[in-house]
Amino acid sequence: MTLEHPLLKAFEPVITETYNIALASEKATKNIVFPSKESYIGACLNDFNKAQNIIAAEVIEAYEMQKEREQAIKNHRRESIVNKEVIAELNLQIKVLENRNTCSSAAL
Secondary structure, X not given: OOOOOOOOOOOHHHHHHXXXXXXXXXXXXXXXXXXXXXXXXXXXXXXXXXXXXXXXXXXXXXXXXXXXXXXXXXXXXXXXXXOHHHHHHHHHHHHHHHHHHHHHHHHO
């Protein structure tokens, strides 16, 4: 499953950032003591909420980019001279975006 493409924004930093945000309170417990179990749970839930917001934004952005590329393919096919390389490149980008959405949606 390909998740990276040179013409798209890097995906690995987003995954790393989301992972670090989701587990920030868990990692912090090694260095600090929470006043109560409830405050720890609240901090963890807050971290998960932040991570879900990042994931949702990524899913929406990838979906919009995918629709733009699908429209570009339609527009390109209307031209008198169709460049198959351009269409193949756009299809490859669409596939990468679909893979990203599959991974991101599973995380939600």
